[in-house]
Amino acid sequence: MKIPFLKWTEEQNFSEEAKSLFNESGECYKASAYRAALLFSFLGFQTVIKDRILEARTPKNYKDGEWSQLQKSLLDDDSWDAAVITIVNNKKKPIFSLNEDLINQYMYWKNRRNDCAHAKGNEVGDAHVESYWLFLKSNSLKFRVNGSKDYILEQIKEFYDPNLTPPNASINPLVSQIPHSIDRKDLEGFLQDLKEITASSFTILNSNKSSVWFELLDLEYYSKEIIKFLMLKENEPFAIAIINLNPNYVKYFQGESSFIRSMWNNFYSPNDYRILLNLIKNNLIPLEELEECYTHMFNHVESDLFSENSVWGPINELELEILKDTNFFNLFYTKAFKESHISRDFNWGNRNKYLVIKYIEEFQMDYDIALVIKDCEHRNYPPIHLNKLLIDFFKQHSEIEDKYKELLLPEIPEESNMLE
Incomplete structure (x- = not known):
């Protein structure tokens, strides 16, 4: 052996x-x-x-x-x-x-x-x-001349130089050297230098240079120190940039409740639904804050994740079950259909158009849904993008359109009652 x-x-x-x-x-x-x-x-x-x-x-x-x-x-x-x-x-x-x-x-x-x-x-x-x-x-x-810190940083620079490193190369072998090269007392300085190497003048984190941070976070040896570095006030935008590029890595921010709350309160991108799902999977949002968080999503975030052609998804069955179990769809039903947000506020309706379709697919049509969809057609300022999507949806699902029409038929009194 x-x-x-x-x-x-x-x-x-x-x-x-x-x-x-x-x-x-x-x-x-x-x-x-x-x-x-x-x-x-x-x-x-x-x-x-x-x-x-x-x-x-x-x-x-x-x-x-x-x-x-x-x-x-x-x-x-x-x-x-x-x-x-x-x-x-x-x-x-x-x-x-x-x-x-x-x-x-x-x-x-x-x-x-x-x-x-x-x-x-x-x-x-x-x-x-x-x-x-x-x-x-x-x-x-x-045992590196000029210190292992400088050596590792130089190696990382060379790794991200396309003239020196092929595009399919893995940075893992290089990152695995770091625990043996950088003392904990030198780690913050190393991370600061690394941040400067991987930052972009146009974005907070250059997506082409993000892999080193993902590999570092996966190193249990340094994960707590790295999170501590990222939680410095000046580094929080950088932390959010890391999470935006790979929402799964939000799991490492367990215990950072203020940061988590501040993050979801500033969700405005369709990709933020993907981050939200990872927050819920890892129990990072307290149960008593979920309704507030979901309401923020409905009010501010495009629902593209719920489209079958979503570039951020599409959402899978397990994720749907997670949302069902945490009252997401119940709250959406109340806001969208009971309170008529999709017809009363055309921006709200357009923003949540894919969620409307996904809800109907998962829970079927009922009278409240049919009534508010009908209302969307007659508004002075209708949610035109939602209406177009509903027309296409009904064309592809004739049985649901039939149900919609049936629910809106005027009620016909029984013959005995009419005689009275």
């Missing part, structure tokens, strides 16, 4: 030399030669660090000549390993953004490597090798 650590190394952008050393470490591990396994693993990571330094541009706190001299010290086969250790441990002029604890961990494993290389008395077993592998998987990305 393949050792999970070796599978991980294959997925990394390591040089062939480094991968070869890691593979040799794996062979030693399988043969229970744990000292050799740890030694080769450490040497493999040293090679990774060396490669990154040699490939990197001059850091901010170095001059070009000084940086070239440091890189040259890594080309000597006899001393490059010691030079890497010195560079990592250089706290006066660091090239990596490493905290004190991480440097101490690195030096601990350097000392364990020395135990292996010089046959010192300290015992080295399989647990040491596996622990070092876990250390590498958790922290290797932090």
Whole structure:
């Protein structure tokens, strides 16, 4: 069976030399030669660090000549390993953004490597090798020149450059590196920089660069911190832009009641019905506020989602059941037909035209509906878009039109009553 650590190394952008050393470490591990396994693993990571330094541009706190001299010290086969250790441990002029604890961990494993290389008395077993592998998987990305934060941001910029990245590429492998690259204390600064990269001068969030935010929110490791960042007052419009692009992601805003209420109180786009459905699915609107919310939708939001040709849908059976169970259609019946909003206010009728059709399809025609539809025909300012839709609907559903006409027939008294 393949050792999970070796599978991980294959997925990394390591040089062939480094991968070869890691593979040799794996062979030693399988043969229970744990000292050799740890030694080769450490040497493999040293090679990774060396490669990154040699490939990197001059850091901010170095001059070009000084940086070239440091890189040259890594080309000597006899001393490059010691030079890497010195560079990592250089706290006066660091090239990596490493905290004190991480440097101490690195030096601990350097000392364990020395135990292996010089046959010192300290015992080295399989647990040491596996622990070092876990250390590498958790922290290797932090050993980046100029800091892993800058490196990740640069990689994201390159990902969204169509000249460098094919359109069908997934950003998931890059996002999966972030928990191992960005410390929580640096996360807000990273997110602010990321926001600037993915923002557009015309829209709050560039839809072509939104995937990184969706992948980030799906990372449980950082989800709370990301929501906290998005809930900063200046970032709320950005949060709404994320939700507009993928309404399913409103589920991550559980507990942000003020934000949720403010959001639905500002619903005006047909797509907002899609967001509303996700709010209800995730119980994000208190039951006592639902009627107020639904009334806002009827008064302000086009009902295109309820059209069979909706670009935002169409609404499915499960979603219809959710609306039925939460009194949505009962309230609509009262507003539209009992209170005659579709005939008394032509804007209201036109706005909710697809909801009128969907209601008739789901609940059938009755006298109150027939009466107010008839009233729509005779208004001085009729809801012309609703009326046209109803004419087309009746043409396609003759049985419903027959029912409509039957309900409006004048009541004929019985013969006995007429004689009296």
